[in-house]
Amino acid sequence: MANYVYIATSLDGFIATSNGELDWLETSPNPEQTDYGYAEFINSIDAIVMGRKTFEKVLTFGKWPYDKPVFLLSNSLTKLPEHIIDKAEIISGDIKKLTNQLNQQGYENLYIDGGSVIQSFLQEDLIDEMIITRIPILLGKGFPLFGKIDRYLQFKHKKTEIYNNTQVKSHYTRDR
Amino acid sequence: MANYVYIATSLDGFIATSNGELDWLETSPNPEQTDYGYAEFINSIDAIVMGRKTFEKVLTFGKWPYDKPVFLLSNSLTKLPEHIIDKAEIISGDIKKLTNQLNQQGYENLYIDGGSVIQSFLQEDLIDEMIITRIPILLGKGFPLFGKIDRYLQFKHKKTEIYNNTQVKSHYTRDR
Numbered sequence: 001m002a003n004y005v006y007i008a009t010s011l012d013g014f015i016a017t018s019n020g021e022l023d024w025l026e027t028s029p030n031p032e033q034t035d036y037g038y039a040e041f042i043n044s045i046d047a048i049v050m051g052r053k054t055f056e057k058v059l060t061f062g063k064w065p066y067d068k069p070v071f072l073l074s075n076s077l078t079k080l081p082e083h084i085i086d087k088a089e090i091i092s093g094d095i096k097k098l099t100n101q102l103n104q105q106g107y108e109n110l111y112i113d114g115g116s117v118i119q120s121f122l123q124e125d126l127i128d129e130m131i132i133t134r135i136p137i138l139l140g141k142g143f144p145l146f147g148k149i150d151r152y153l154q155f156k157h158k159k160t161e162i163y164n165n166t167q168v169k170s171h172y173t174r175d176r
Numbered sequence: 177m178a179n180y181v182y183i184a185t186s187l188d189g190f191i192a193t194s195n196g197e198l199d200w201l202e203t204s205p206n207p208e209q210t211d212y213g214y215a216e217f218i219n220s221i222d223a224i225v226m227g228r229k230t231f232e233k234v235l236t237f238g239k240w241p242y243d244k245p246v247f248l249l250s251n252s253l254t255k256l257p258e259h260i261i262d263k264a265e266i267i268s269g270d271i272k273k274l275t276n277q278l279n280q281q282g283y284e285n286l287y288i289d290g291g292s293v294i295q296s297f298l299q300e301d302l303i304d305e306m307i308i309t310r311i312p313i314l315l316g317k318g319f320p321l322f323g324k325i326d327r328y329l330q331f332k333h334k335k336t337e338i339y340n341n342t343q344v345k346s347h348y349t350r351d352r
Contacts, residue, residue, distance in 0.1 A: 011308070011331065011348070012322035013189045024328060122314065132187070136333045136348050138298065140325025146188035149316025152200060155187065157312045157342050166333050170344050172187070172312050 001108040002128035003049075003099065005118050006041050007145060008135055008167070014142035015115050020057060024137055028166045036133060036163050042068065047107040049073055049098075051114030055088075071102065073117055095120055119147035125174075130155065133169040177284045178304035179225075179275065181294050182217050183321060184343070186311055190318035191291050196233060200313055204342045212309060212339050218244065223283040225274075227290030228253055231264075247278065249293055271296055295323035301350075306331065309345040 070088040155172035246264040331348035
């Protein structure tokens with residue numbers, strides 16, 4: 001049972017530019033068309049918990065990319081677009097309670113996605129594993145991956161993999 | 177001829193806590209007493225350019241730790257402590273001009289140290305190499321390594337080394 005962060009950031013810790021662009025993620029060459037371990041990761045989780053902004057970004061991709069259940073954490077949204085009504089569910093409320101409920105429903109390993117949601121989970125010390133891929137660029141500004149936390153959170157380095165001699169993907173587990 | 181950043185940061189990009197503490201850097205075990213490649217790095221540079229805050233922190237260490245010339249970038253300081261008068265020099269003004277002057281004096285490879293100074297150099301695109309060691313901790317707040325920059329700065333990943341299965345040290349070169 002664990003909550004995972006799996007995300008790419010710039011060297012200065014941004015997950016999107018100020019206007020939400022992700023084009024900088026694709027500036028790296030990828031001759032062997034690696035998926036950077038994404039499929040393996042996504043197969044290991046039971047459901048995705050996602051914030052509204054990330055959700056709205058994903059909708060712009062066209063095709064719905066997930067085959068795992070998505071729980072959309074939002075206090076403002078009340079309705080899902082017709083075509084994903086059986087693929088996602090809106091949830092709201094206390095994230096600790098929500099996580100417990102999801103766990104009890106059999107969703108034990110959760111992929112926590114989106115800056116604000118990740119920050120809320122970290123603030124409550126609800127993240128167990130972080131797989132962070134550093135893209136070798138400084139964006140200078142944008143949406144940060146991490147936010148203010150009231151105490152130190154120690155992690156353990158599990159492993160680091162390098163893709164295309166460019167992306168540095170480090171896997172950390174919470175050291176409680 | 178290159179300007180280097182060589183620094184450790186928390187996973188959330190802080191180089192010191194809000195009150196300037198560095199104790200979190202030493203939470204990692206270091207059974208083999210490695211210096212993380214520091215001696216090799218310091219031997220490769222000709223001089224250190226440092227900000228006032230870093231300088232004042234270094235003074236608290238007691239013994240002066242550098243055997244390379246230190247240039248202290250400060251518009252407010254006018255006098256150095258007696259015991260390091262032959263080891264450091266106060267400089268001020270435009271950092272591009274200062275860098276050129278130092279280069280002309282034979283200081284070709286400069287170690288640029290301290291958050292504010294690093295940020296000023298990056299803002300002017302004057303950093304050529306960055307060696308960043310990630311410590312597996314989230315501090316939640318503090319002095320950030322990176323600041324606002326007006327444009328993207330692309331880097332190339334050169335190599336990554338792992339120390340004590342804990343610290344991830346990545347070496348990047350500016351991709352101009």
